[in-house]
Amino acid sequence: MRDTIDMGLARLGVYLTYTVYAIYSVIAVMILFLVSFGYSSLENPYGLRPKYALPMPVFFVVALLFVVLLTYALLKYSCKGGNSYCYVLPLLSVAVLVFQNAVIRYTPYVANWDPDTIFNYAVAAVRGGDLGAFQPYFDMFPNNYGLAVLMQFLVRVSFVLKLDPAMFTASVGALGVNLGCLILALGIGSAIGKACIVYASWIIATILGSLSFWIGTPYTDTFLFPFVATVISLYLIYRNSAAPITYIVLVVMVFSAFVGSLFKPTVLVLVVALVIDCILRYARREGVLKDILCIFLSILVSATLIYGVASPLLKKHLHVNPNPEMAFSYHHYLMMGANPQSYGAFNLNDVKISAGIPDKTDRQAKDLDVALRRLQAMNADSAIHFYAVKLVTTYGDGTFGIGHEGKGFPEVPSERNLPNSLKKLYYMENNTPSVFGSLQQLLWMILLLCAALLLPRKNTDDYAVFLRLSFIGLTCFLMLFETRARYLYSFLPIFVVIFAVSLDRIVLQMNAVLVKRGIVLSGGMGDE
Template identity: 25%
Template sequence: MKKLSRYLEKCIYIVSFIVIFWIMFLLLFFSNTLKYACKKEFVFSNLVIFNVFLIILLMYFIIKNKFRIKICNLNLDKIVKICSIVFFFIQLYISYNIFFETGWDSGGAIVPAARTLLNNGNVAPLNDSYFSLYPNNLFLVNIYYLILKINKSVGIFYGENQLMAIVVFNCAISSITCWLIYLIGKQIKGNKYAFIGYVLSLALIGISPWMVVCYSDSFVLFVPITILYVYTNKKIPCVLKYTIIYVMGYLGYCIKPQAIIVVVGIVIVDFITFLRKNDRKALLKGFLGVVISVVLIILLSKGLNILYQREGFETNSDKTFGLSHFFMMGLNPERLGVWSGEDVDISLGCKNQDERVKKNIEVSKERLKKFGGYGYLKFLSKKMLTNYNDGTFAWGEEGGFYFIQVDDRNEQISMRLKATYYNDGAHFWLYSLGAQFVWIITLTLVTVATITSLFIHKRRDSQYLIIILSILGITLFELLFEARARYLYLYIPVFVLAAIYGISDIDIYVFGRKKDEKANIIYSDTLL
């Protein structure tokens, strides 16, 4: 059993190394030459950014050894709490000044449905046109409806500012997520490494304009990281822990299916742990948590379905787009794996679910046959670049993105912020380059962690295995199905946590820091 657990761990390390190396190789050497969907142009290439990061590390190494500078101990816990609160208000200020209503799914169906419920209107016209196709978004509609209803009762945002009520929640979620990254990083590698991860998260999430968009990507951001926090928190009793994890995973799945990936990672790692320790008591507690979770999930599912029906949502399951549709769309050679109107028409042309699955598989087989082995690998590489070569996470790439724009709140401030965050703004290159720079650094550190995991460490902790499995899961999901960089957004916290392992490994194996065996965590005064 122990040998099997070691073998499975080794397989995870090998696969993660191959996948992450594939990503970095494409980003550094093929991002400018390959044609792929939603391609953004940056002022500097990824290779230049990578080399600049190496130079920064080299300079740090020289300064550290020459001057032996030690930074005094800071109360990082207090600093992070204060920064999280301050950044919440900074996010609100930015959002208020760049606010707009977007189109696509958000402005085309979800927000209108929430507003219709708020005004006691008839949602029936949206049933066949959208929610029969994508019924999973009904839960998000009700969340937005509840927020707008509270806002209406309190009386804060009206008229063109109504959706700012949702944006406030997005900003709070963003700040809490960054704070949770620090707390988990502190548990796994110590507060100083966690603080560096916190800074990375502020750059990728804290000042990201995605907080102003009312859609699942920004709203579900806290789910994977909260699940990881619950998992790593030793104070929570085992049964309660797994109940929270599974129920929260289900609710996250109802908002955005990709959120469930972290729960799958936990199940796999717990299975490996059981093989190694053969702890039957822990297995029994975990099983009890599963039983309770299943009962609660069934009750929640039935309760939500009753709620939807009372509101007037009568979806037709024969029209629902399943995984076979998204797999087919992920193989579209003309659209290079992103959303395709042609494929939507193909699925809409089928009378029922069985016919749709059959047609989707038929088209998918034809496309795979035309690709061939090498052609499919090249196609997947293009999808990988679509997913990973954008530190803005496909900001502005959806149809009708800036659907309804409002007048400038403050002529000087709003104009400058819009020029920085809007794709056609004069200074957008500055934001996009900064975001790309931090994203490449984060992926580089993730690469370091995968290299040391395979070639140096005998075994990582269970948290790392869950983190890397989550990264593998979301990568595989986007390779097989519809590609889009924004689908990675909810897993930015997981990438940052993996980067924290990379920071720690650099400090040990490059800068010569040593592990404190008593604390079983790595401390360092050097990186700060």
């Protein structure tokens, strides 16, 4: 009887795993197709993306050629490894950090939205200024308490060190992104063990993450980035380690995600993906029950420490006293995510709707009612068009919304001695991204292409199931609630690891086909 139950559970686990494969493939291919061939026709009227100098199909073709050439190079030249990246990448990261600080110094982002509000609050709080003007903001957005307290601390440190507080806070955020890219590369190395793929992954992560114009804006995006990178990297280490290290890694992984949720709760999608992945592995009899118990215990302890202890302490260190009755809940973001005018992007009218209702219960009921009415008003055609535009708005911009967030892109600062090289590198002309912005778009298309080409393994005990679940969860979350290209910036590590795993598997499959036909281009790529 027990054997029959075990066999049934194993079959169910395999079936559900292949269902994850199918759902992931449909979403990834659909995103790639819409971004590549529907970009111009699926325009968001709020203009939350730039006009690229080249048509999107051209970016797709170039990305495809790049992947083909890279695959050929990896097949022709042995890429078995060596761990030189363990020594080289930290040195390169230091060089990148120096350049990051030059970018922060010479290309200030005049952000007349949330980052500016929180930073000005932190400066006023440290200096003992009047904080009354900031009260309404923290009433509405309790999700930024953690960032506000962190900025208070960083501003205080900058005053002690006699440094510019804006540059110092931005530099700390940039350092976190830099470390995140390094941690990510080392995690990829532990899972794949091929130096060339590790280097390629680090270069892409650095160009899209560490050298992004967003590093000049101290906000949740840069501060969350290293936590996402840590969670993803620890998962790769977890799948390549044995007890008791396994349990230590799981605990740190879950705790890192909960700490990151103080900046943005979306990161908890990774915890959900981890739970589902471990349950599927156990159902397939490829995992152990102890792992699941360890994860649930870690969730319980982490949630208690973060939301029961740390969150109240952070609120005590906030120098304003927010009114919980005015706090925007998930109902507000659900309403905004269904807005047919802005296609789920930020909408000021929706903010006015929520802010205009002082009672918390009434506001949540109103927000939910508006959201449901908007969804019910869509027929099949309008719903397909709505979510197609929303997908392209979210996934269509490799610069992650630079110049199309908040109050818009800043003027080239005239009061600073801005080097022409940096001006040409980062600033747009006539709404057309710079050469660097176009490079970012090309690399982003390569990531989307490799995501669509992620091949399953014959052995269902596949660590890429977690990556697929994370991708699915993140996409569903952003399609359900408010979205924008910038929201993907913090989750770049997911796409970079998918790129590395996908490229590795493409090379392995191609190598197997060539060997079967008696064609050997290199010493072989080895096995996973």
